[in-house]
Each structure stands twice: as C-alpha cells, then as structure tokens.
Amino acid sequence: MFCLSEMEDTVRVPPDLLNLPLEVAIKKVLQKLLLNKVLSIGLCVSIYDIKSAEGGFVLPGDGPATYKVRFIIVVFRPFVGEVIAARFKESDSNGLRLTLGFFEDIYVPAPLIPRPNRCEPDPYNRNQMRWVWIFEEQEYIIDDSCQINFRVENISYPPVPTEQAEDAKPFAPMVITGTIDDDGLGPVSWWEGCSERNNEDDDT
Amino acid sequence: MSGVGEEEENAAELKIGDEFLKAKCLMNCEVSLILEHKYEQLQLVSEDPMNQVSQVFEKSLQYVKRFSRYKNPDAVRQVREILSRHQLTEFELCVLGNLCPETAEEAVAMVPSLKTKGRAHSDEAIEKMLNDLSLVKRFE
Numbered sequence: 001m002f003c004l005s006e007m008e009d010t011v012r013v014p015p016d017l018l019n020l021p022l023e024v025a026i027k028k029v030l031q032k033l034l035l036n037k038v039l040s041i042g043l044c045v046s047i048y049d050i051k052s053a054e055g056g057f058v059l060p061g062d063g064p065a066t067y068k069v070r071f072i073i074v075v076f077r078p079f080v081g082e083v084i085a086a087r088f089k090e091s092d093s094n095g096l097r098l099t100l101g102f103f104e105d106i107y108v109p110a111p112l113i114p115r116p117n118r119c120e121p122d123p124y125n126r127n128q129m130r131w132v133w134i135f136e137e138q139e140y141i142i143d144d145s146c147q148i149n150f151r152v153e154n155i156s157y158p159p160v161p162t163e164q165a166e167d168a169k170p171f172a173p174m175v176i177t178g179t180i181d182d183d184g185l186g187p188v189s190w191w192e193g194c195s196e197r198n199n200e201d202d203d204t
Numbered sequence: 205m206s207g208v209g210e211e212e213e214n215a216a217e218l219k220i221g222d223e224f225l226k227a228k229c230l231m232n233c234e235v236s237l238i239l240e241h242k243y244e245q246l247q248l249v250s251e252d253p254m255n256q257v258s259q260v261f262e263k264s265l266q267y268v269k270r271f272s273r274y275k276n277p278d279a280v281r282q283v284r285e286i287l288s289r290h291q292l293t294e295f296e297l298c299v300l301g302n303l304c305p306e307t308a309e310e311a312v313a314m315v316p317s318l319k320t321k322g323r324a325h326s327d328e329a330i331e332k333m334l335n336d337l338s339l340v341k342r343f344e
C-alpha cells in the first residue's frame with residue numbers, strides 16, 4: 001500500500017535552479033533524486049511536501065547552494081500478508097507476472113497457483129505459456145481479462161549487480177513474490193458469483 | 205518559507221491534510237486525491253527530460269484512480285472516519301478501504317487478523333462496518 005514518510009536530507013540546488021522559488025527548486029532536485037527509486041521505506045512515487053529548508057550557504061568555489069531539508073514523500077510499500085489488486089502482465093512455465101502499472105516486478109511462482117492446474121502454450125501468443133486452473137471440471141484461464149488479487153508472500157531486494165550481460169533483464173531493486181492460492185485471491189471473476197455482488201465496476 | 209497562499213490552498217482543497225500526516229498508511233482513494241493535486245506541480249517540472257521518472261507518478265495516479273471506490277474528498281474522509289471507529293490497525297484500515305469487501309467472510313479472507321490477536325471482531329461488528337461503508341458510496 002501507499003504510505004507517507006518523513007525524511008531529512010541534505011539537498012544541493014545547482015545554480016541554474018536558483019532563480020526559481022526555493023520550494024520549486026528543492027522539489028525538482030528531490031524528484032530527480034528520489035522518484036522511482038526503491039528506498040528502505042519503499043518505492044518513491046511523489047514528493048508530497050517540503051516542511052522546512054535551512055541553510056542555503058554556498059561554499060567557496062562550489063556552485064550549488066546546500067540546504068538541510070525536511071520533507072514528506074509518498075512511497076509504495078508492500079507488506080507481507082497484504083492483499084493487493086493487480087493486473088496480469090505475462091506468464092511462462094515458471095508462473096505468472098503481475099503488474100500495478102508503476103511497478104511490475106510481481107511474480108506468482110507455479111507452486112502458488114491453485115491446483116489442479118495446467119500450463120500450456122498460449123494459442124494467442126507464441127512466446128508465452130498460459131496457466132489454466134481446473135475446478136469442478138470447469139477451466140479458468142489466467143489472463144488479462146480482469147483484476148487479479150494477490151497476497152504478498154515475500155519481498156526481496158536483490159543487490160545491485162556489478163555487471164550485466166547486454167541482453168539481461170533490467171535490474172529490479174525490489175521483487176514481490178505473491179500467491180493467488182487462497183480464498184478471494186486470483187482473478188476477481190472467479191469470486192463474483194460467490195457474493196452475488198452487482199459488479200458495476202468494469203475492470204476490463 | 206513557501207508561499208502562504210499555496211499552503212492555504214492545499215488545506216482548503218484537500219480538507220484532510222492534517223489527518224494525512226498523522227496517518228502513515230494511505231488508502232488508494234486518499235493517494236488519488238493527493239496525486240491529482242500534485243499533477244499541476246509536475247507539469248511545472250516536466251520541461252526536464254526525466255520522462256522515465258515522471259512515468260512513475262503518472263502510472264501511480266492511474267493505478268490509484270482505477271482501484272479507488274471513493275472519489276470525492278468528503279466520501280474519502282467519511283471512509284477513514286468509519287473505519288477508524290472499529291479498532292483497526294492502520295494497515296487493516298487501508299486494506300479494507302482498498303479492496304472494499306462486501307461480506308464479513310470476504311473481509312476476514314482479506315484481513316485474517318480481524319479474527320485473531322485476541323481482539324476477534326464479531327461477524328456482526330464487521331457487517332455493521334461494511335454496511336456503514338456501503339452507505340458512503342451511495343451518496344457520492
């Protein structure tokens with residue numbers, strides 16, 4: 001889920017930004033520094049507010065002005081055990097990959113997909129394997145047709161690689177392992193009949 | 205240090221500013237209000253070629269808008285007020301506010317801790333809470 005987090009840091013405002021109102025200049029620097037970065041408290045998605053900025057001294061021979069800034073950011077912070085709404089991104093023989101749009105490193109490995117199931121080549125996508133859950137002789141294909149709820153099982157923070165092969169996948173600083181093997185999890189269409197809800201929300 | 209006018213505008217428009225700061229965890233609908241308000245500010249800095257960076261903001265906004273049941277600030281505030289009356293942790297409050305379960309059974313499936321930790325919420329109490337929430341939706 002999303003959280004607010006208060007931080008304090010030293011911010012250097014380069015000379016070309018000093019003609020802007022101070023708050024705007026500091027926000028620009030913080031955005032460049034923090035947006036889309038995985039911090040210890042989560043993935044930073046927005047600078048919420050600047051609470052205070054002190055300093056502004058320019059050290060001799062140094063262009064930027066240095067400020068001690070207290071500010072608040074909005075972060076996406078997954079919790080183990082949290083149920084999160086996501087969409088299907090892709091799947092292969094290892095399992096599913098889900099996405100939130102702004103964050104796409106969510107994996108549901110095969111053992112966490114409800115059984116019985118089968119994995120077969122996707123007739124609509126040559127490069128992909130698709131997963132099908134079998135329940136009471138009905139087949140439920142797992143695809144991008146609706147919202148998928150998953151529960152966070154584990155969050156890992158791989159160390160930054162020192163070198164990467166040219167064709168390696170982009171480095172993911174935070175990886176969520178999720179499960180869809182429980183009540184209420186998986187594609188929401190699996191559960192719609194149960195509570196007889198009038199589903200006005202079109203999630204497709 | 206910033207323009208006083210902007211602070212006042214923040215407080216008036218959001219109306220829930222102070223409560224946000226006390227709450228560490230936010231529901232998607234609250235984040236939607238926050239990020240929508242920030243959108244104009246992002247336009248100011250969009251001259252910078254940080255497209256990849258500003259993508260995270262836009263996509264986060266897209267996500268919270270799509271997965272929010274409540275849209276207007278009054279409704280959002282009511283939702284937090286209702287959930288706050290039921291001895292929930294910040295985390296439980298936000299998961300319920302995000303996923304909007306319709307029955308006590310669904311609520312417990314999403315937030316099993318409702319029934320554990322020695323403060324077992326009765327099904328009646330949970331149903332009452334969900335019922336109060338569903339009333340907020342109708343008045344939007």
